[in-house]
Amino acid sequence: DAGVIQSPRHEVTEMGQEVTLxxxxxxxxxxxxxxxxxxxxxxxxxxxxNNNVPIDDSGMPEDRFxxxxxxASFSTLKIQPSxxxxxxxxxxxxxxxxxxxxxFFGEGSRLTVL
Amino acid sequence: AQRVTQPEKLLSVFKGAPVExxxxxxxxxxxxLFWYVQYSRQRLQLLLRHISRESIKGFTADLNKGETxxxxxxxxxxxxxxxxxxxALAPGGKLIFGQGTxxxxxx
Numbered sequence: 595d596a597g598v599i600q601s602p603r604h605e606v607t608e609m610g611q612e613v614t615l616x617x618x619x620x621x622x623x624x625x626x627x628x629x630x631x632x633x634x635x636x637x638x639x640x641x642x643x644n645n646n647v648p649i650d651d652s653g654m655p656e657d658r659f660x661x662x663x664x665x666a667s668f669s670t671l672k673i674q675p676s677x678x679x680x681x682x683x684x685x686x687x688x689x690x691x692x693x694x695x696x697x698f699f700g701e702g703s704r705l706t707v708l
Numbered sequence: 709a710q711r712v713t714q715p716e717k718l719l720s721v722f723k724g725a726p727v728e729x730x731x732x733x734x735x736x737x738x739x740x741l742f743w744y745v746q747y748s749r750q751r752l753q754l755l756l757r758h759i760s761r762e763s764i765k766g767f768t769a770d771l772n773k774g775e776t777x778x779x780x781x782x783x784x785x786x787x788x789x790x791x792x793x794x795x796a797l798a799p800g801g802k803l804i805f806g807q808g809t810x811x812x813x814x815x
Contacts, residue, residue, distance in 0.1 A: 597751070625801065636807030637752075637794060650802055685752065695740075697803055699752040 619688030731795030
């Protein structure tokens with residue numbers, strides 16, 4: 595298994611543009627998490643899904659951010675419109691079961707908004 | 709409030725010295741705590757969990773409910789231990805991370 599797959603690995607865009615980050619969890623895992631990593635705030639949980647259903651989106655910064663999980667093998671995190679303060683590394687992780695334990699992380703998507 | 713605090717952003721030690729990475733948590737329930745590690749150019753991965761009470765790569769961590777702490781310790785640091793370490797709390801189905809501590813082990 596290739597593990598959690600994220601794309602793109604790097605994205606540079608201009609303020610105001612739409613950004614879509616993609617994630618493929620490990621096959622068979624039923625929980626999926628989106629995190630944002632910055633120097634100032636470390637790893638922040640944005641949203642997590644269980645069995646494709648959003649369970650907790652309290653970490654989503656504002657309405658510009660949205661996440662979907664249309665099926666068990668794919669999730670997207672969208673930022674529209676993007677702003678420079680959204681520049682960060684975005685991680686996707688998946689796990690098996692309903693209780694958080696061992697999360698398997700992707701390599702991250704580094705976003706730079708100019 | 710559910711919170712994890714790692715007070716040190718950077719910890720620098722010499723090879724062979726003892727290491728202690730501090731972690732304090734805030735949680736009203738019975739906590740499940742973890743340490744994750746991110747080596748250079750590698751994915752973030754689980755190092756150990758308090759419930760298993762195991763030693764991984766020479767690291768141990770003891771849950772102290774009285775002090776609400778879960779410090780990570782190793783008696784003799786190695787250069788290959790240099791990495792970013794995150795303490796994490798699992799209140800239910802999610803995992804909340806601290807800000808991380810960068811450990812630098814010098815030769």
